[in-house]
Amino acid sequence: MAQDEPYQHHAALMALFEVLEAAGRTELKSELLQELERQKQALESWRESPAIEQVALEQVLDEIELASQHLLELSSRFGQHLRENEWLMAIKQRSIIPGGTCSFDLPSYHLWLQQPVAQRRADLQRWSLPLMPTAQAAAILLKLLRDSGKHFSYVARRGAFQQMSGGKVVQLIRVSFDERYQVVPEVSANKYALNIRFIDAGTGEVRSRQVEQDIEFTLTFCKF
Structure with a gap:
């Protein structure tokens, strides 16, 4: 997304569609919240332990609390704002077909790819932003798992x-x-x-x- 070329923004949008497919289960939010709470309770039991660096522990607990709050603030299913965008869904549907995103099939998409870099980047950020609470929660849990x-x-x-x-x-x-x-x-x-x-x-x-x-x-x- 930080890149400038049209083909790079095309790749970013295709990756966004893949994330939508991979993380589109309705129960994902509740499962993440449950696991965050479970990890929070487990880590809280280490408070006051001389074997644990308390500053680092409190930092992780704060990250878990913030991630949980952001998840709870989500009022719709993961990626619902993308599914309700008919223009994006038309591109997604064509993207699964080899050569399906050619200019003669999706002229409006290729027009978008020729728009100024700042506009394309702003659109990608706007489409990605509602997904970030889920991504941040998953990243925290994966780090805790790997560190274990x-x-x-x-x-x-x-x-x-x-x-x-x-x-x-x-x-x-x-x-x-x-x-x-x-x-x-x-x-x-x-x-x-x-x-x-x-x-x-x-x-x-x-x-x-x-x-x-x-x-x-x-x-x-x-x-x-």
Whole structure:
């Protein structure tokens, strides 16, 4: 959105449509509020603990409180202002068709793309602003979840790693490794086991395959 070119603002609008689809569930607001309240209560139990930096704790609690207030102030479903904009919905509908946003199909959209940068940026900000309370709440919860992680070092022998769950329940798994390996992790998991295969990143000229070398990596298990 901070960029100036028409194609960049086109990409920003397409991303806005994707967010609308991904976060359009009616129960999202209530679920976020419930989780924020649950995290608030959990963190409040650490008040006065000598093991916790109290200034940082109060800052997080203030962020949770503010995010909850902003969510409660929302009077409509996530992205409802976008759904009620017939012009935007016409663009969204055409955007799922290959080549569907060409100028002969959406002349008014291409006219908008040629408007001054300041006007396009103001429109994008106006369309995005009502989504920010939801985005901020989700960002706070994701940060708390990631910060809760416990780190373990492993080696994937010949590019493969498996670990039985042993009844362990996690909400997020993070895989970290040195970029010198030039590999991509493929992760699959169920209630019984976690499997990771490290695939040669390749150049796009040959089919990617599991590497034969040992890969040192860090596995982070995150759970509220």
